[in-house]
Amino acid sequence: MIRSHRITHRRLFPLLAVLALVLSVSALALRPAVPVSSPASAPLYQSLGFSSAPLSASRSARVMVNGHPVLLGYQQEPLGQPMLLIQPQHIQSEAQVQVLWTGGDATTDETLPSAVFLGQLSGASALALPLPSDFSADRPGQLVFRSLPLAKTLGTIDLAALPSNLFQESR
Secondary structure, three states: OOHHHHHHHHHHHHHHHHHHHHHHHHHHHHOOOOOOOOHHHHHHHHHOOEOOOOOOHHHEEEEEEOOEEEEEEEEEOOOOOEEEEEEEOOOOOOOOEEEEEEOOOOOOOOOHHHOEEEEEOOOOOOEEEEOOOOOOOOOOOEEEEEEOOOOEEEEEEEHHHOOHHHHOOOO
């Protein structure tokens, strides 16, 4: 390389490095604030069962699923549809944790095909899942938390063993 070109490159490259740094920092500082999801997408999330309202401590029960605490609640919609409210306190370490409901007393591998799929946990997001029509507060049945890829039951919760005031009607 010719000596004059070397001198030009030696002076130009540090200048370009400083200019690139200043431009990238200013671009980060001046970028517009974009929300994670727009308010227009809220009905989509609600149709999937995600709830924006946190569970109140007085109307919920804390249970353990696979060593992780989960809050459970119950409410009836204005049209009479019973809803199960689930709010994990920590993210489950297993993937695709499904929430199933069975009306029977004992949950075995034979009763899992007859269990009703309610929804799927997603991180620590609260869910409001509609319960099936044969659910009754007198005989609430059981919840089964199952990892789909592992084909492993993470835990079962006997809803009848929860506090009796949990399934009282609240609108």
